[in-house]
Amino acid sequence: MRIGELAKRSGLATSAIRFYETKGLLPPAKRGLNGYRDYPAETVAVLAIIADAQQAGFSLEEIKQILPADISSWRHEELMDTLRRKVADIEAMQARLKESKAHIESLIRLIEAKPDDMGCRENASRVMASLGLSKGK
């Protein structure tokens, strides 16, 4: 499969695929007589894994460590450490998001709860105060 086809199947731009190759995320593709890259069908799955991992918050550098071009270069403990660290990262992120969401939701409720007889500016002050700003101005 040539790069355009792979791009279509993976949903990535050809430029992104070449970029991954230069960055070592993909092994240098086999070339045809014309110099064109020629990919095995499998590469679609590899690209999907890369996209998944990115989604999960891995940087390309991390993905490169996790998904080495040379499968035999797997260093078991290092890989496991990376994975476990990432789970911890995700958990930390989840906790932060939960807090942030609660924070924003309470902000929404606070703003919505403006008494009908309160003006906008006054309500704004009230909201600002709740954020920890003292300026009632």
Place this chain on the structure above:
Amino acid sequence: MRIGELAKRSGLATSAIRFYETKGLLPPAKRGLNGYRDYPAETVAVLAIIADAQQAGFSLEEIKQILPADISSWRHEELMDTLRRKVADIEAMQARLKESKAHIESLIRLIEAKPDDMGCRENASRVMASLGLSKGK
């Protein structure tokens, strides 16, 4: 308070604070006779809010919309929309993280479950297969 002091109290670099000013996240600071910026104590809280919002995944542009320098420029509906959109974003992110975490954890279990009599390379193939790669090589 001068910028160095504000930096200490907020935990940000002076360069970041000036950067926020150029980006419109902070109103242009009042200047002393010497031209030095002079901040009210309140700015510490504003910076904390910015940091919080960033933590929650808001870009500086978004924060700028949410936290206008001029409090009277609040456009109620627009703000509420932004907040509600962000809650939705956070929820989407939470769902993705949950999936990613499950994915990684099952990967960890899979790798750990290597039968004692299976070699590393063979286990690697098994793991790769589970990721959707067919190459048993």
Place this chain on the structure above:
DNA sequence: CTTGACCTTTAAGCGTGCTTCAAACTTAGC
């Protein structure tokens, strides 16, 4: 045999969020 789609490379550009640098001025302590 030309047109147009697809491929190649290297290099430069982009958006985000800052940091660093250079050159100059102010201020604080001794």
Place this chain on the structure above:
DNA sequence: GCTAAGTTTGAAGCACGCTTAAAGGTCAAG
């Protein structure tokens, strides 16, 4: 008065993850 720390500005630089551009080779259809 001297020195060191703090501040000013604008411009350039950095890291990440790509995209875009330029200049050209390849290939299939008509």
